[in-house]
Amino acid sequence: NLETEKRKLLQIVLFGQPELDVKLDQPSVRQLKQRITFHYQLGRLRRDELDLYISHRLAIAGFNGGRLFTPQAMKHLHRASSGVPRLVNILAHKALMLTYGEGKSQAHARQVRAAIVDTPAAKQSPWWLF
Numbered sequence: 001n002l003e004t005e006k007r008k009l010l011q012i013v014l015f016g017q018p019e020l021d022v023k024l025d026q027p028s029v030r031q032l033k034q035r036i037t038f039h040y041q042l043g044r045l046r047r048d049e050l051d052l053y054i055s056h057r058l059a060i061a062g063f064n065g066g067r068l069f070t071p072q073a074m075k076h077l078h079r080a081s082s083g084v085p086r087l088v089n090i091l092a093h094k095a096l097m098l099t100y101g102e103g104k105s106q107a108h109a110r111q112v113r114a115a116i117v118d119t120p121a122a123k124q125s126p127w128w129l130f
Helices: 019-024 027-034 047-060 071-081 085-101 109-117
Strands: none
Touching: 019 027, 047 071, 047 085, 071 085, 071 109, 085 109
């Protein structure tokens, strides 16, 4: 036990992938799981949340300009990522790098589609949806 009668001696914060929950369900770590006092799982972003999420990430990075993704690009980004934040980050980064490399200032659906093709974890849509 890592506590006295008056206070806790150790506090640990765990961050992990969804697989961490599977590991915590194992009988060998039952006592550890019992001591978790707060648990939160970041879910998938809805389509309407995606714009806000990307805008926030860009603002934190210091960007204060206009929209960097067209509405059609955002649609493709959400469809391919299924709203998973980590995958959104990867696809958006790749699309913006391609956009920059082309000397453009706004990512269009074409750049997002190229990012999707380059990312095995992305949900590939049938060609006719592009």
